[in-house]
Amino acid sequence: MAMKRIGVFICHCGRNIAGTVDVKRVAEEIGKREDVALSTTYIFMCSEPGQKLIEESIKKYNLDGVVVANCSPTLHEKTMRNAAARGGLNPYRVEIANIREWAAWPHEDNPEAATRKAIRIINATIEKLKANASLEPIEVPVIRRALVIGGGVSGIQAALDIADAGIETILVEREPSIGGNMFRLSETFPTLDCPQCILTPKMNDVAQHPNIKLYTYSEVVDVSGYMGNFKVKIKKKKTFVDWDKCTGCGECLRVCPITVKSEYDLGMGNRKAIYIVNEQAVPLKALIDEETCIRLKFEKKVREGKIKPKKNITICSKCADVCEPDAIHFKDNEEIVEEEVGAIIVATGYEIMPAEAFPELGGKYPDVITALQFERLLAPSGPTAGIPRRPSDGKVPKKIAFLHCVGSRDPEHGVPYCSRICCMYLIKQAMLYKHALPDGEAYNFYIDIRSNGKGYEEFYVRAKEEYGVNFIRGKVSKVYKVGDKYRVQGVDTLTGRIVEVDVDMVVLATAATGSSGVKELAKILRIPYDEWGWLKETHLKLRPLETPVAGVFIAGSSQFIKDITDSVSQASGAAAKAMAMLSQPKLEKEPILAKVDTEICAGCGRCKDQCAYGAISIDPVRHVAVVNEALCEGCGACSANCPTTAIQVVNFKKGQIIRAVDILAEVF
């Protein structure tokens, strides 16, 4: 039954709407409609008295439908629907007419046009509303388990928080050890804690927690299902070692004849073909890198028929020979495991651009390295035992230049945004360098110092005053090699002079981007991301931990580059969100779903082919499309492709939309 007693509530939004749109006139115009029983305005519809107004008006005027003309439905649709429900009206009989973003804001310079447009938007919304059905939310069960993707400090924190609440948590990390980028750091600003002191205890907690199931050297390869009921496929990559037997003693490392650059040390140090990431790795297990192990390379060539050995020979088995628990088997042990979870937290972190991307700043020279590489040289457990040495010749650098904003705030060479953490870590690195070598000279070239955190500015002042780090305000245009030195050519914008310093080493604070592979993962999870690989939140200000896919949350630097303090806070926040969801006995799902009119449906299957969620099947007996309500997201792709309009999304039926469009498209 079409509605006949509609209430229209027009919001002033302070001056946001009323400053441009003549809300009184809009209310009068709309009030002339026969199907409108009440048309009124209020200064803030989202406020407590505003919501009360809706509640009471429904009762007083016996309203059978409500249109609230205010801001975008992404902000307050839910608020208004709840208010209507309190007033005794089915919440799906409430529609939002967005007159702020669509009328007031874009036509600030033309109040008359904005007012007429607002009237038209409300009229269109009323037409759409009139055919709305009363709906009840759908209930779905919840699997009380969580998945955390990414084992950096954010993922670790999120997993521990959820597990501590008594919920079983699966933590997946693609590297052989958890710890992430923080595990590589020398010390952290502004407290100068070392990760060995503050991160490794948390890593061990993860390993020992009865509620945490840890998959390292593993990747999420497929996710299906919906909030509360996800099915996840995890690929455990081949290690060629039986981790159940491996004790992490490290005997194999000592005998392996092959040495290559270590990924953990970012090329600053070496590892063997069979390796353990480092001594604090969690789990402390050895694995073989098939790209460099001579035995595995040989066996692969034999398999591919590139080499045909005359007899059955074994190339090298030194590691297996010394392995007491007999864990090394050289066999491909790749495996896919399946897990079921109710909520997913993505904490995939960041990476920084390579130095090679900046040849003009010397990135092509061995002694011009990224700040993350320099962290390894400053780390007491690193390849140079904490005394920085030049990668080219091992000499201790007497002078170092630290370049801020390399590729950050620079769309021509890198990214348009500020990478947030570089100012602070370069100040810290200069400080640690001066601490290790008090005679050394540190030059920090910066655009401006962004030290906006607790204790950060004080830390910066300390670097200047106590440690005598030279801060030069200005960008560097070029770094080039002259003899044994690197000449840094920049400008001091405070004195207005060109500055040239000959240094022994240059550290580049290259721009941060989302971690590699995150876009593929985002596609698997169907969550949005931007061109730099940062995952997109539902609302930057108010829903920074949620994604448009219900049940999938984001934490730490996967959303945008963050320091440790912010990452950990956000991780706990995402954990709280996931726990809130998992602690419900049942979850409510929006009933805005596709419905099939079986009288019309011919079972052609075009809707099935279009469905991105696998929610549609064709009933083999009745030969009609059937929608799985739990899987359907109500996107409408099926409806747009149905040749007979047999499948339609409730409350978004063709007639409703076309009537609204007709009104919007009328010529003024």
Add this chain to the structure above:
Amino acid sequence: MELKKIMFYPGCTLKGVAKNLEDSTVESARVLGYDFVELPNWTCCGAVYGLAQDSVKFTIANVRNLIRAKEYAEEIGDNRLVAVCSMCYNNLRRAHIDVMKNRDRLKTLNIFMDEEPDYNGEIEVLHYLQFLKDVVGLSNVKKCVKKPLKGLKVAPYYGCLLLRPKEVAIDDMEDPHILEDLLKALGAEVVDYPLKNECCGSYHTVDKREFVAERTYKLVSVAKEVGADVIATSCPLCFFNLDRRQEIAKDKHHEFEYMPIVYFTQLMAIAFGIVSEEVLHFDRHFVSPEGVLSKWL
């Protein structure tokens, strides 16, 4: 062998002080099998005024040149127009890109020049270096080398006009190597010259000679520091500043040592066995390159 005709835009400087650039370009192209025919009735490229982006007016001169080229292209059956002066190349190419991107600007220009046929982007503007790399091919250049410049340490110098703005750059803006590749094909030893895309001081040479002399001091000293015998360029303005301003640089800095500056086309001519002063015009150099190049002359 019959030479292939290619349109060549010399520009004003090549007709005056940079005769050495023009002659060595035309003669080296001849060795490679190309007859660089001067574009008939060419006009000024606008030089520095062409850098003013906001005015349609300053594009006129170049579009007019492109129209001349369009007419002549039909005659010789080739739409490529080669320039060697960096500024001429930069202005012609930017004018072409500008009117292709802004069709309304092009329309305005075509209406304004109603006595001329319309320009509709028919011409491909190339710098001689691009022509050598993409049309001739560096391996073919190598084949024509009679006297490889073995042992000659050359610092390649691009200046700004071959590389900026980005849309007209003949190579990577920050780390170009097209000139290096050519010099290597000629047998020369190319030094890693970090200042290859730095500014030479440009037209400040008119009003701030000392400033330009300081740039020259820097550019030449660093070239010396990295082991160069000679700096090779393609820009007459860079050439003038780097060559002529060494005199003031020497006055200011007594330890400064002169270094000859040459056009890359002169090195090409020499490597091809052309040593005639009528082509090389070493008399036009302030710092004579004859000593450094004596082995090949």
